[in-house]
Amino acid sequence: MTRAKVTAPGLKRRLGWAGLLAWATLGLPGISAADDVNSTGLAVTEDTVKVGILHSITGTMAISETGSVQAEKLAIEQINAQGGVLGRKIEYIQEDGASDWPTFAEKARKLLVNDKVATVFGCWTSASRKAVLPVFEQYNGMLYYPTFYEGLEQSPNVIYTGQEATQQILASIDWVVKEKGAKTFYLLGSDYIWPRTSNKIARKHIEKKGLKVVGEEYYPLGHTQFNSVINKIKLRKPDVIFASVVGGSNVAFYKQLKAAGIDLTKEKPLLLTISVTEDEILGIGGENVEGAYASMKYFQSLDNPNNAAFVKAFKERWGDDIVIGDVTQAAYLGPWLWKAAVEEAGSFDVDKIREVFPGIELKTAPEGYVRIHENHHLWSKARIGQAQKDGQYKVVYETEDLMEPDPFPEGYK
Amino acid sequence: MFADYSMPELMSIFAMQGFAGLSLFSIFVLMALGLAIIFGQMGVINMAHGEFMILGAYTTYLTAGLFENVLPGLYGIYFFVAMFLAFIASALLGMLVEWLMIRHLYHRPLDTLLATWGLSLILQQAYRSIFGAREVGVSLPDWMMGSIAVTDLVEIPINGVIVMVLTLVIATLVYLLMFRSGWGRQVRAVVQNRPMAEAVGIDTGKVDRITFALGCGIAGVAGAAFTMIGSTGPTSGQLYIVDTFLVVVFGGAQSLLGTIASAFTISQAQSTMEFFLSGSMAKVLTLLVVVGILMLRPQGLFALKVRR
Numbered sequence: 001m002t003r004a005k006v007t008a009p010g011l012k013r014r015l016g017w018a019g020l021l022a023w024a025t026l027g028l029p030g031i032s033a034a035d036d037v038n039s040t041g042l043a044v045t046e047d048t049v050k051v052g053i054l055h056s057i058t059g060t061m062a063i064s065e066t067g068s069v070q071a072e073k074l075a076i077e078q079i080n081a082q083g084g085v086l087g088r089k090i091e092y093i094q095e096d097g098a099s100d101w102p103t104f105a106e107k108a109r110k111l112l113v114n115d116k117v118a119t120v121f122g123c124w125t126s127a128s129r130k131a132v133l134p135v136f137e138q139y140n141g142m143l144y145y146p147t148f149y150e151g152l153e154q155s156p157n158v159i160y161t162g163q164e165a166t167q168q169i170l171a172s173i174d175w176v177v178k179e180k181g182a183k184t185f186y187l188l189g190s191d192y193i194w195p196r197t198s199n200k201i202a203r204k205h206i207e208k209k210g211l212k213v214v215g216e217e218y219y220p221l222g223h224t225q226f227n228s229v230i231n232k233i234k235l236r237k238p239d240v241i242f243a244s245v246v247g248g249s250n251v252a253f254y255k256q257l258k259a260a261g262i263d264l265t266k267e268k269p270l271l272l273t274i275s276v277t278e279d280e281i282l283g284i285g286g287e288n289v290e291g292a293y294a295s296m297k298y299f300q301s302l303d304n305p306n307n308a309a310f311v312k313a314f315k316e317r318w319g320d321d322i323v324i325g326d327v328t329q330a331a332y333l334g335p336w337l338w339k340a341a342v343e344e345a346g347s348f349d350v351d352k353i354r355e356v357f358p359g360i361e362l363k364t365a366p367e368g369y370v371r372i373h374e375n376h377h378l379w380s381k382a383r384i385g386q387a388q389k390d391g392q393y394k395v396v397y398e399t400e401d402l403m404e405p406d407p408f409p410e411g412y413k
Numbered sequence: 414m415f416a417d418y419s420m421p422e423l424m425s426i427f428a429m430q431g432f433a434g435l436s437l438f439s440i441f442v443l444m445a446l447g448l449a450i451i452f453g454q455m456g457v458i459n460m461a462h463g464e465f466m467i468l469g470a471y472t473t474y475l476t477a478g479l480f481e482n483v484l485p486g487l488y489g490i491y492f493f494v495a496m497f498l499a500f501i502a503s504a505l506l507g508m509l510v511e512w513l514m515i516r517h518l519y520h521r522p523l524d525t526l527l528a529t530w531g532l533s534l535i536l537q538q539a540y541r542s543i544f545g546a547r548e549v550g551v552s553l554p555d556w557m558m559g560s561i562a563v564t565d566l567v568e569i570p571i572n573g574v575i576v577m578v579l580t581l582v583i584a585t586l587v588y589l590l591m592f593r594s595g596w597g598r599q600v601r602a603v604v605q606n607r608p609m610a611e612a613v614g615i616d617t618g619k620v621d622r623i624t625f626a627l628g629c630g631i632a633g634v635a636g637a638a639f640t641m642i643g644s645t646g647p648t649s650g651q652l653y654i655v656d657t658f659l660v661v662v663f664g665g666a667q668s669l670l671g672t673i674a675s676a677f678t679i680s681q682a683q684s685t686m687e688f689f690l691s692g693s694m695a696k697v698l699t700l701l702v703v704v705g706i707l708m709l710r711p712q713g714l715f716a717l718k719v720r721r
Contacts, residue, residue, distance in 0.1 A: 227430075
């Protein structure tokens with residue numbers, strides 16, 4: 001016992017300065033009693049464990065990623081208040097990806113190599129995820145990635161806590177066809193990988209049902225002039241405008257739709273979006289997007305006890321006038337899923353955790369209940385909400401069962 | 414290309430696209446006028462132009478909030494007050510920046526580029542600290558959001574009309590100021606021959622400061638107008654800066670008339686192409702055409718004839 005509780009001066013005498021330096025840089029190997037739960041030299045001591053938060057605090061993506069950071073910090077604080085993970089308090093190291101993909105990769109390397117964090121919560125855009133992926137695979141780190149995304153990916157080093165494309169798209173198209181009698185679709189998106197892939201999946205599904213896509217169009221990120229496409233929509237008279245326009249462009253798009261006399265509260269054409277969360281509505285204005293349908297797995301207005309507690313805690317921590325969007329909730333799941341997996345594995349080692357992943361479940365998720373699939377995505381429900389004037393969504397439909405994640409749908413490999 | 418549409422449909426298409434082009438044109442003019450004054454008349458490359466616009470947009474946002482809470486009865490007209498305040502705010506900041514920074518850098522255009530680039534980063538961070546990283550939107554009074562139905566297909570958005578009228582008014586005011594007033598004559602004299610202007614007793618320092626402030630003020634008004642169509646975030650200004658320089662350079666930097674002609678050409682070309690091609694393609698083609706013409710006419714569409 002006395003040998004294990006060596007104090008620092010005693011250590012110095014025993015190891016000398018060079019030895020002490022090696023001891024410090026190697027993350028206390030051999031000395032700490034944390035050994036049995038950490039055999040790979042992570043930053044785990046007897047009462048703390050370090051994790052990384054890697055999001056954009058500056059640059060254009062800061063707008064979106066702020067909510068994720070808040071959710072992750074809240075989850076960590078709550079876990080700490082309950083006694084931490086395996087009896088250890090979580091400490092986080094926050095790095096700024098600065099909306100710049102090489103920076104994301106560099107900071108990921110810093111977190112994994114220098115800080116030896118046990119896990120990382122972070123990234124938003126597909127580009128930032130693709131940039132950090134090789135780093136996580138090289139150093140065997142584990143990333144909890146919260147954004148709904150285009151799918152077509154599966155990594156042993158990532159847990160995807162948002163929806164992949166088929167969970168978001170297929171269920172919602174089935175719904176508008178069945179419930180709203182939709183027969184013709186106009187696909188519209190911002191011009192980069194996620195909207196293009198999503199629309200490809202949507203088009204395939206629509207055509208498989210024998211229905212018609214009457215137009216498909218992309219505009220550069222940040223575009224603010226949608227008059228031309230709105231004119232085309234008026235001419236082609238689709239039943240559904242299927243929109244994956246992202247970011248600030250949305251404000252221009254919905255304001256111009258309204259100004260051009262397209263009333264979304266009427267059922268034709270109805271608008272189905274996969275990219276507008278409560279966060280975006282803050283900028284767009286509820287009165288401009290009122291009536292539109294969104295397909296997400298989470299809405300702030302979800303009526304269940306888990307969510308009530310989550311919304312209350314979130315507002316207490318970050319302010320009353322804050323809104324919570326789909327990705328914010330998915331980010332909140334990260335630390336909790338990690339905690340559940342660590343405790344199931346009885347270890348912080350990434351390899352041991354990976355073995356227990358399939359089946360790790362969360363009964364306290366604000367979205368209800370989730371479970372990790374073998375392919376590292378979540379089983380979760382698909383939901384459709386209708387935007388209200390106050391900026392919230394009213395849930396009008398949810399799948400009865402959890403949807404199985406299918407990141408590589410037939411025909412897109 | 415045309416075969417998909419019937420004749421009356423084609424007529425409506427051209428009417429609608431013509432109008433879409435016109436509203437794009439007014440936006441381009443609003444964005445570019447301020448820059449044309451600063452860049453064309455003073456030779457200062459102002460990379461922070463977008464951030465001056467955003468200052469106008471944030472001013473509008475604050476004014477809207479003020480009216481909503483304090484004077485809800487007058488909400489219908491807050492926008493005009495906001496525009497005026499946006500002008501004042503941006504012009505004052507412009508004056509300060511000119512005094513602190515720009516006046517030391519005249520005749521060193523590349524240095525103004527770097528300095529104002531830095532300024533734009535500073536302003537962005539300031540906005541982020543003050544207003545937060547999230548984008549904010551301004552809600553408009555109801556009467557500004559509707560549209561006038563001309564036929565079944567053709568509807569004219571009221572906010573589009575307002576932007577157009579606004580552009581017309583500002584362009585006219587700038588024209589009167591630059592070409593019909595004593596002060597405008599002084600500005601043009603300073604631009605064409607600074608030592609000579611000083612020799613006849615013009616206070617060039619003062620002229621510079623007011624010109625710069627005017628350019629920034631117009632940017633502020635443009636920003637206020639943009640809240641009608643877009644949202645405002647700390648980095649939104651960057652979205653506009655490329656288009657703005659494109660319009661000014663294409664038109665011929667020193668000619669305000671050129672700026673207007675270039676805005677018209679670019680907007681109509683883009684709007685027409687957008688309908689028959691895809692959005693991204695239209696943008697690429699527009700850029701190609703502009704580059705092609707600039708290769709033939711390096712001074713832009715309207716070059717100022719001066720002896721060099």
